[in-house]
Amino acid sequence: MDTIDREIQAPNSGRKHGGWVTFPFITGAVLGLGLAGTGWMANLIIYLIQQFNVNAIDAAQVSNIVNGGSSLFPIVGAIIADSFLGCFSVISLFSSISLLGTVFIALTATLKSLRPTPCNGGLGSFCKDPSWVQFLVLYAGIALGSMGLGGTRFTLATMGANQFDNPQHQGIFFNWCFFSQYAASAVGATALVYIEDNLSWGLGFGLSVAANLLALLIFLLGNRFYLHDKPQGSPFLDIVRVMVAAFRKRNFSLSPMADDYYNPITVEGAPPNKAFRFLNRASLKAEGDIKTDGSGTIAKPWRLCSVQQVEDLKTLVRILPLWSSSIFLSTPVAIHNSLTVLQALNMDRHLGQHLKIPAGSILVIEIVACAFFLTLIDRFLWLTWQNLTRKSPSPLQRIGVGHVLNVLAMAVSALVESKRLKMVHHHDRDQSQPRSSMLALWLVPQLSLVGIGEAFHYPGQVSLYYQEFPASLRSTATAMIALTIGIAFYLGTAIIDLVRRVTSWLPDNINNGRLDNVYWMLTVVGVLNFGYYLACSRSYKYQNVEKQVDADVNYTYG
Incomplete structure (x- = not known):
């Protein structure tokens, strides 16, 4: 701790810039941008349904595309930073793009002329479609916002780590950086979403604009302290x-x-x-x-x-089969997240008589479960494993546990949805009984299992790629994970579209469909993919087995 204090007091000691004096500026940017992004992305499905008269499944599809884009743009940001502009310029540019996009989204919530006329009595047949101008402003805002957030997500972490020579200090920074991302996501998915649902969409999105602007200003204020690395080529x-x-x-x-x-x-x-x-x-x-x-x-x-x-x-080619199995590991999670919001929208979300959970906030359960189990795994489970087996769990074993937990999550989701549909259909058959919606708290087990699974397989992937990739491709390891998530969201969008075309499981009103069958389908896909993963992992030989380390990864890239 004394070393850190000395580095704060004398940031230029031995170096022109950098050190812990840069920490509040970079972490402040992480917090502000995370809060701004979650503030509009977490509630996007509900906003499209309620304010733009988009049907439920189409809104979920748009959400998947947005999440996929924000996961793919980190690769673009990293390539531009490495090859051309450097981290500082890329973060400044993409933060400004994010700010512009968030302003557009806030304008659609503030100006009535940028929204269609509300549905008459909530009936789809009386809903007016948005004009092309309204759609243009909305989707321009969404595109710019997701592009800007994606371009800064991992570049901020890279720039922060570049401020330190000491690997231990880099590790401390990473822990706090990704903890800040979790904290910002949790606040955005609860406080801002609550404001949007219960007070004003304009106010909620306006706070996202303010958070983005504040993040950009804080980041720019730290410019005189930063260590600016020159682009080295991608x-x-x-x-x-x-x-x-x-x-x-x-x-x-x-x-x-x-x-x-x-x-x-x-x-x-x-x-x-x-x-x-x-x-x-x-x-x-x-x-x-x-x-x-x-x-x-x-x-x-x-x-x-x-x-x-x-x-x-060749290293990339060898690891591609394992990497491809991670795509089909993340795809059910991507589909599950958007459809769970639709489930929550059709369930009783009251906690007591006066507090009602916004449907868009339901996914915060997954974030909390992942964050809690990351700590539990690091401080207890792995120590217990080491005491029993005298060796650390391998990255492949961690990823395998994540596969199993995700399959269980899809199965539990199917059972819960089946029970919910039975309650809905029972009321439809017997109108003499009062309508009783299923409590949204029934979604806690499935969301918790998804979060716990992520606590295993995402850090496992980080450990595997960092361990196996040569030093020149370490930044590619992060990009591989981001690419996996982005492809998974787009693949999930395609799968939902295919299901809608060939089955009647996903109508506009999920109460008239069979969402439980979709979850059972994802369970089967998960089982088959787990078998494929086992085959890949059995045939894979560690390239750097002598350097295999028990990577202390207390964060996840997602």
């Missing part, structure tokens, strides 16, 4: 170069001699290994590939790559 560009170079030399014969392959003069010469041999041609030297000035550097970057760059790409 590893994604190297990956593309290897593939292009291998294709261009597809007719070359491979050589068994190490000297025939390119290694920088500072690296001991070694031939590429025999796995995925067709990629080895990318590092095979040919006439004109090396500069003639005696520097030994590459003259044609798109015709020749180093052996290490080739091996880095």
Whole structure:
């Protein structure tokens, strides 16, 4: 602690900038942007249904697309930061984009001319569709908002870690950074959503605007203290170069001699290994590939790559099957989150006589369960495991537990929905009995299981990728997780659309459908995917087994 205090008091000691003096500025930006984003994203489904007359399933689809976009844009932000602008410029740019988008969304809630006429008596047949101008302003705001939040989500964490040389201090920063994200999400999904549902949509979205603006100002105020790293180039560009170079030399014969392959003069010469041999041609030297000035550097970057760059790409290829299983692990969760909000909308959300839980706040149960079990796992379960087995649980074992818990969550969801539909249909058959809605608290078990599953499989994925990826691709590990989540949301959107086309399970009014069958379908998909994961994990061999560590990951990227 004394070391941290000294670094706060003397941030320029040994370095021009950086250190703990930057912590309040970066964490303040994390809190503000997280609060702003959750303030409108958590309640987007309800807003579309109640204020824009969008039917329930279409609103859930829009929500999935928005969540997918905010999960894919971190990759875009990371590539731009690494290759062109640096972290500070990217965060400033995307925070401004997020602010503009949030302003557009707030305007739709404030100006009546930007919203359609409310439904007459809540009947769908008397609802007026929004005009193209109203849709344009709304979807422009949603697109800009999700783009801006996605572009800053992981770049802020990267920039914060760059302020420290000490790995221990980096770990402390990461813990507080992602705890701040959880805290902001919890407040946004409860306080702001409550204001939107019970006081004013304009006020709730206006507070999101204020939080985003405050986050941007706090971040900019810390500029004089930040350590600004220069762009070093994106590893994604190297990956593309290897593939292009291998294709261009597809007719070359491979050589068994190490000297025939390119290694920088500072690296001991070694031939590429025999796995995925067709990629080895990318590092095979040919006439004109090396500069003639005696520097030994590459003259044609798109015709020749180093052996290490080739091996880095092979690492990605080896881990792709495991990574693909994570897509189908996250897809049921993406579908479940949007449909659970629709369930809550049709259930009794009262706590006592006066307090009613907003439907959009129901997912905070998942956040709380994940955060609580992250602490429990780190401080108790893994220690118990180590005492019993004399070794740490592997990342693959952690991910496997997450698979099992998610399958259980889908099964519990199906059982709860089946019970809810029975209550609805029983009332429809016997109108003499008073209508009795199922309590929304019945959703707690399924949401808790999803949250606990995330506490296992997301940190497990972080540990696996960071352990297995070479140092040059460590930032890619984070991008792989973000890419998984983004693809899962879009795949979930496609699956829901397919279910609507070929079945009658998801009508506009879920009380007339069979949402329980959708959950049973996701349970079957989860079981099959778990089998696929087991096959992949059994055939996978750790590349860095001698460096395998018990990664103390107390955070999750989602």
